[in-house]
Amino acid sequence: MARSFFDIALHAEYRAERVPQVVKRWAGPLRVWMHSGAGDAGQQRRLLQSHLKHLSRLTRLPVRFVAREADANVRVYFAGEGELRGLAASRLSPTAYRELDRSVCISTIHFNRRSEITRGTILIPVRRAEALGKLNACVVEEVTQMLGLINDSKTARHTVFSDITDDDQLTGLDYLLIRLLYSPYLRTGMDARQAAPLVQHQLDLWELTGELQQADRLAAVQMRLAGR
DSSP: OHHHHHHHHHSOSSTTSOOOSSOOEEOSOEEEEEEESSSOHHHHHHHHHHHHHHHHHHHOOOEEEOSSGGGOSEEEEEEOHHHHHHHHHHHSOHHHHHTGGGOSSEEEEEEOTTOEEEEEEEEEEHHHHHHTTOHHHHHHHHHHHTTTOOOOBSSOOSSTTBSSOOOOSOOHHHHHHHHHHTOTTOOTTOOHHHHHHHHHHHHHHHHHHTTTTTHHHHHHHHHHHTTO
């Protein structure tokens, strides 16, 4: 569990991005704005709202939708093919833009000197995602990664962040990883050496309370409460 956490939370998905290997997470509310350039905007909004509700329950981060793009710190683009490259070039990092053709969906975050995440951008090519049956999976993975779990692991199994399994809903492991990242014992800017004893302390507490053993059931309960 601890190895999976440090692999997914402290490393970056794209090696070309020079991301400090420290704890990165949001310190304040998420103000979300959504754009729909293709597909069913109502369905897209429902998927996004229900997953954000789920994540808000796990992290205690307040979430609200805003009417103007300028007021948002989280921007989600359900993009049509005609606007895809223009949005990617103007909204994503250069490294993320170069990965566009190799990705079903893609996201990027910005953080300050204290490693607090201040802005997140998610780009979902609707037709591409729908053709692969991945629209819901894109929402789940990219929005969750935007919380600070930014790496796709080559070793972790049964997680939406895995390169070797194909989960498209949050698993028990994901439930624990999100709770760990937003544990009150951790602080932004901690490296693996500083965070390791605190992560282990939290895991020990959860083992005593049975939360580790019941993670799959608790994750399913939280999903039902969020209407997923």
